[in-house]
Amino acid sequence: MQISINDILSTLYYSREAIEYLFAKKDNVSISQLKSETQLSEEMYHRLKSLEIVYEYENTVVLNDSVIALFEDILQIGEVTPGVIADYILEVKRYISFYQETHHYRFISPIKKYLRRLDKAITREIIKLQKSIDDTYKNESNYRIKLRRLEEYREKRDTLISSIYTLQDLLSQNRSTLSISGDAQLYQIIQTLRQNLLENLDYLIEIQTDITDYINKIQYQLDIYQKAQQIKELKDQGLLHFSTNFNEVVANLNPIRFNGHKSPRTKIAIDTLYTDIGQQLCQKIAEKYKVSQLRYRTSAGQLSFNINEKLLDHQILIDNQKLVEKFLQQKEKDLFQFILDYKFPKEVGTLTLDQKLSLFVEILVQYEKQLHFSYRINYITVTDEENRTRKIGYTIIPPKKEKIKQSS
Amino acid sequence: MNTEDLELPRQTHEIFNILARGQFISSNGTKDGMSRLYDVLNDPQNFEKLQSYFSVLRYKIERGNNYFYFSKVNEPPSITEKKLETFEKYIDIIDLFASLDNKITIGARVRPSEIAEECNANVRLKQKLAKIPLYRSENFLNKIREICQMLDRDSFFELEDEASETYKVLDAYGYLLEVINAITIFGQPPSPEHTITNPPDIDIDINPN
Numbered sequence: 001m002q003i004s005i006n007d008i009l010s011t012l013y014y015s016r017e018a019i020e021y022l023f024a025k026k027d028n029v030s031i032s033q034l035k036s037e038t039q040l041s042e043e044m045y046h047r048l049k050s051l052e053i054v055y056e057y058e059n060t061v062v063l064n065d066s067v068i069a070l071f072e073d074i075l076q077i078g079e080v081t082p083g084v085i086a087d088y089i090l091e092v093k094r095y096i097s098f099y100q101e102t103h104h105y106r107f108i109s110p111i112k113k114y115l116r117r118l119d120k121a122i123t124r125e126i127i128k129l130q131k132s133i134d135d136t137y138k139n140e141s142n143y144r145i146k147l148r149r150l151e152e153y154r155e156k157r158d159t160l161i162s163s164i165y166t167l168q169d170l171l172s173q174n175r176s177t178l179s180i181s182g183d184a185q186l187y188q189i190i191q192t193l194r195q196n197l198l199e200n201l202d203y204l205i206e207i208q209t210d211i212t213d214y215i216n217k218i219q220y221q222l223d224i225y226q227k228a229q230q231i232k233e234l235k236d237q238g239l240l241h242f243s244t245n246f247n248e249v250v251a252n253l254n255p256i257r258f259n260g261h262k263s264p265r266t267k268i269a270i271d272t273l274y275t276d277i278g279q280q281l282c283q284k285i286a287e288k289y290k291v292s293q294l295r296y297r298t299s300a301g302q303l304s305f306n307i308n309e310k311l312l313d314h315q316i317l318i319d320n321q322k323l324v325e326k327f328l329q330q331k332e333k334d335l336f337q338f339i340l341d342y343k344f345p346k347e348v349g350t351l352t353l354d355q356k357l358s359l360f361v362e363i364l365v366q367y368e369k370q371l372h373f374s375y376r377i378n379y380i381t382v383t384d385e386e387n388r389t390r391k392i393g394y395t396i397i398p399p400k401k402e403k404i405k406q407s408s
Numbered sequence: 409m410n411t412e413d414l415e416l417p418r419q420t421h422e423i424f425n426i427l428a429r430g431q432f433i434s435s436n437g438t439k440d441g442m443s444r445l446y447d448v449l450n451d452p453q454n455f456e457k458l459q460s461y462f463s464v465l466r467y468k469i470e471r472g473n474n475y476f477y478f479s480k481v482n483e484p485p486s487i488t489e490k491k492l493e494t495f496e497k498y499i500d501i502i503d504l505f506a507s508l509d510n511k512i513t514i515g516a517r518v519r520p521s522e523i524a525e526e527c528n529a530n531v532r533l534k535q536k537l538a539k540i541p542l543y544r545s546e547n548f549l550n551k552i553r554e555i556c557q558m559l560d561r562d563s564f565f566e567l568e569d570e571a572s573e574t575y576k577v578l579d580a581y582g583y584l585l586e587v588i589n590a591i592t593i594f595g596q597p598p599s600p601e602h603t604i605t606n607p608p609d610i611d612i613d614i615n616p617n
Contacts, residue, residue: 138436141516221513224585225506231591232503235496236539249590250495251487254470254479255583257430257562258491261480 003051011051015044022054022063023071029061073124080129082159088118089167096174099181111178112186118167119193122200125160129153130207137214147218154211161204164197318344318359324367328399335371335397336360340382353384360394372400416457417448423458427469427478431563432580435474436515439566449476472586474579498584500540501555507533514582517568518575520556524549 012019018038022029034040048054054061072078091114099107133153140146171178171190178186234243241247253259272278327338339356351359364371374396381391417423423445426433435446448454449469459469466481479485505512508526512518527533527548534548542554556575559565564584565575 138515141510143511143513143516146513218513221582221585222511224588225502225511227591227593228499228502228506228588230593231588232499234593235499240496240499243594245592245594246495247487247492249587250492252485253491253495253587254485255430255432255477256428256467256480257477258494259480259483259485260488260490261430 008051008053011044011047011053015040015048015053018044018048019053019063019067022061023068030059031056031061034061076124076127077131078128080125080132080153080156082125082156082163084121085118085125085160085163085167088114088121089163089170092118092167093170096170096177100174100177103180105181108181108183108186112183112189115186115189115193119189119196122160122164123196126200126203126207129156129160130203130210133207133210133214137217143218143222147215150211150215150218154208157204157207157211161201164201164204168194168197320359320363320366324363324370328370331399334374334378334399335363336378336394338399339363350385353382353390357392364395364397371397374398416461417451417454419445419448420458420461423449424462426563427462427476428467430478432472432578432583433476434563434566434578434580436576437563437566437578438568438576442566446474446476472580473582475583477580477583495587497541497558499588500536501559502584502588504533504536504540504555507536512577512581514577514579516577518556518565518577520549520552520573520575524552527552 015038018034018040021034021038031045035042035045045054049056053064053067055064069078092111095107095111095114098104099111133150136146136149136153140149171194178190231240231244231246234240268278268281273282323339323342326342327333327335330338333341339360344351376396377393378396379391379393381389383389422440423433426440426442426445433442433446433449435443435450437443437446449458455469455471462469462478463481466483467478468481470477470479508523510526527537537548537551538546540551540555542551553573556565559581560567560575564578564581566578568574568576
């Protein structure tokens with residue numbers, strides 16, 4: 001099949017979501033997962049496969065290694081591969097010897113190409129190395145693997161350094177050969193490369209400090225663990241307080257957490273109490289301390305013309321819960337009779353007959369489950385506050401004999 | 409002192425909320441933008457400002473290796489039964505961690521189920537775990553869970569992923585290790601300088617094969 005760059009690029013473009021997904025996940029992506037996660041069409045998938053951008057192994061899909069390598073190179077991530085540098089150096093060496101033999105100009109151009117590549121590759125490898133070291137220290141969860149990988153990176157760093165030295169030697173040994181060519185561009189490339197090599201060497205030395213530091217940190221933790229085991233042994237023998245200065249050390253620990261300091265408590269501003277949050281807080285406190293007899297409630301909608309008048313309506317509510325409890329404790333009266341004869345507290349004042357009726361209904365609705373409905377109707381005649389005689393029919397709610405569990 | 413004159417960082421309130429609760433701010437913490445808060449505190453200018461600001465409330469920011477915490481100014485640390493008990497328990501816990509095959513180090517991810525599994529397979533660990541005074545059921549997994557939750561509460565660990573119950577070991581965990589390091593065992597030379605050329609002789613083998 002004829003493949004053009006255009007084909008590859010457009011396929012990559014149209015399936016970019018899937019490629020990105022595969023690149024991030026690396027492995028363990030099933031075909032169905034890929035299709036559902038990235039809305040990859042069947043046709044597009046076949047195209048990717050036929051161009052060998054993806055491979056399929058037993059129902060899992062992986063990205064072609066060279067595609068991964070391409071992205072990693074550009075993004076300067078992935079595993080450090082110092083071997084590439086050595087290969088390039090060999091190439092440079094080869095072409096220099098060709099040139100020395102023939103002095104033919106056609107060997108200059110590959111030398112330039114490989115020197116340029118070396119410049120880029122060395123910097124890239126060093127950045128990758130730094131990233132990998134940080135990543136290993138921070139994210140590798142197994143400490144043995146962590147130590148091993150850090151040691152490996154140390155070796156790779158050494159390889160990079162020796163490659164740089166080899167390259168420097170190569171350049172200085174062949175200085176005369178290369179200058180004979182009189183190629184200005186080559187001269188320029190070598191100058192830049194030399195400069196960068198020096199900088200990179202400094203950077204590699206810094207990296208070495210990082211690696212040593214990280215390894216030391218892990219080692220320190222492991223040493224402490226060893227000591228912890230010794231201390232624990234003494235503790236098991238009951239010697240902790242006698243054979244060590246444990247008490248003294250613990251006594252001097254100053255974090256507030258271990259010294260019983262609670263978070264600071266400040267008084268709540270009065271203004272805050274009038275806000276919605278304040279209202280909720282007050283309710284919680286009222287519940288906690290059972291301050292339910294008198295409850296202040298903010299009321300909405302009473303916007304009088306004079307806005308300076310107090311917006312809070314101090315309304316006194318009857319505590320229905322208490323009333324029901326009291327009702328259930330007595331045995332003589334049914335609920336309506338009880339409400340009619342009940343002596344309400346002074347703050348509430350005298351209730352009108354209508355108010356008592358609505359209170360009765362309110363309690364029925366609110367405490368339906370706790371009250372014992374007899375389903376019998378009683379008719380009584382009462383005189384209201386305006387001396388009118390009214391006949392009222394109501395359902396009889398006798399007090400139950402056993403105490404009912406309160407509902408909150 | 410005028411607060412505006414100090415030009416306090418925007419995150420002052422969040423920083424105070426965490427520190428005043430007695431928690432640590434670790435550089436590798438992720439919850440509530442903790443690493444960001446760490447960076448703010450780690451900035452020398454901010455640190456100075458916040459130190460003097462909190463000193464009014466008699467708090468002092470203490471700096472550790474990649475973590476910060478609060479101590480109280482003019483209040484010498486106390487010695488209480490509870491404090492001793494807490495650290496005795498921490499010795500038990502760190503000893504348990506020290507005996508695990510895969511040692512828990514800063515930055516590691518810890519799953520209670522994995523530790524419980526290892527404890528189940530190892531008699532020594534089983535005994536150790538059984539001796540740690542914990543209040544939950546005798547079930548190993550629940551005990552390890554309790555330990556992790558305790559470390560999480562004290563901000564040495566952080567519950568990174570609730571679904572898989574994965575904890576991350578924060579930099580503040582180093583505080584516990586430093587406490588251990590500070591303890592002197594009488595009749596023993598003080599701990600040697602830690603260098604790579606001086607590996608400890610417990611079962612730490614970089615290349616097990």
